Amino acid sequence: MKDKYWLMGPIYDALSYLFAGNSLLKCKCSMLTSDHLKSGDKVLFAGVGHGKEAILAAEQGADVTVVDLSEAMLTKFKVGVEKSEKNLNIRIIHRDIMTFEEFSHYDMVVANFFLNSFDEAFMTSVFSHLIKQGKAGAHIVVGDFAFPEGNIIARATKQFYWYSAIILFWMTTGASVHPVYNHVAQMKKMGLTFIDKKHTTLLGMNTYTSYLGKKA
Ligand SMILES: C[S@@+](CC[C@H](N)C(=O)[O-])C[C@H]1O[C@@H](n2cnc3c(N)ncnc32)[C@H](O)[C@@H]1O
Numbered sequence: 146m147k148d149k150y151w152l153m154g155p156i157y158d159a160l161s162y163l164f165a166g167n168s169l170l171k172c173k174c175s176m177l178t179s180d181h182l183k184s185g186d187k188v189l190f191a192g193v194g195h196g197k198e199a200i201l202a203a204e205q206g207a208d209v210t211v212v213d214l215s216e217a218m219l220t221k222f223k224v225g226v227e228k229s230e231k232n233l234n235i236r237i238i239h240r241d242i243m244t245f246e247e248f249s250h251y252d253m254v255v256a257n258f259f260l261n262s263f264d265e266a267f268m269t270s271v272f273s274h275l276i277k278q279g280k281a282g283a284h285i286v287v288g289d290f291a292f293p294e295g296n297i298i299a300r301a302t303k304q305f306y307w308y309s310a311i312i313l314f315w316m317t318t319g320a321s322v323h324p325v326y327n328h329v330a331q332m333k334k335m336g337l338t339f340i341d342k343k344h345t346t347l348l349g350m351n352t353y354t355s356y357l358g359k360k361a
Pocket residue numbers: 150173191192193194195196212213214215218240241242243256257258259262
C-alpha cells in the first residue's frame with residue numbers, strides 16, 4: 146500500500162514548526178508530567194509521526210511502544226531516537242493501528258493529532274480500539290486543535306486555522322475534512338472519565354488542546 150505520508154513524512158515537523166512554532170510540541174507533551182506518567186509505565190503512542198514527545202516519555206523512564214502506518218514518518222522518528230543520548234526503551238511498530246492488538250496492556254495511550262485525520266465514524270472505531278489497549282484505570286490522552294469556543298472572532302479564527310490545516314492534509318495525505326471534534330463529549334460517550342484539558346496558546350489564543358481521560 147502506498148505511504149500516504151510520503152510527501153509530508155520528511156517535512157512534517159519542520160512544517161509544524163513553521164505553522165505553530167513550539168506550541169504543537171508543547172501541547173503534545175502537556176500530559177506527560179509526573180502526575181500522570183511514572184517511570185516504568187507502559188505507554189502506547191498511536192500514529193506517532195516524528196514523535197518527539199514519545200522520545201521524551203522514554204527519556205522519563207517510560208516503556209514506550211509507537212505504532213505508525215507511514216514508513217516516511219517512522220524514518221524521521223528513528224532519526225530522533227538515534228539523536229537521544231540516553232538508552233531508551235522504545236519499540237517501533239510499522240503497522241495499521243487497527244491490526245495492533247495488545248489489549249489491557251498500557252498504563253497510558255496517546256493519540257496526538259491522530260484521531261483528527263479520520264471521518265467521525267472511523268475516528269470513533271479507532272478511538273474505541275485505542276481505549277481497549279489500556280489497562281483498567283489507564284490514562285487516555287488526545288491532542289488536537291482547540292474546539293472553537295469563545296467570542297465570535299475567537300471561534301472564526303480557530304475555524305479558519307483548523308480548516309487551513311486539514312485542507313492541506315486532505316490534499317497531501319487524503320485526511321478527512323470535518324469540523325473540529327469535541328473530545329470531551331467523545332471521551333464521555335466512550336465511557337471514559339474526563340479528567341482534564343490543557344490549552345496551548347499561539348499569539349495569545351488557545352490554539353491546541355490536550356485532553357486527558359481515564360478508563361474505568
Ligand atoms: C497528522 S499525523 C500526526 C503525527 C503525530 N502524532 C503528531 O502529533 O505530530 C497522523 C499520523 O498517523 C499515522 N496514521 C494514519 N493512519 C494510521 C493508521 N491506520 N495506523 C497507524 N498510523 C496511522 C500517519 O502515518 C501519521 O504519522
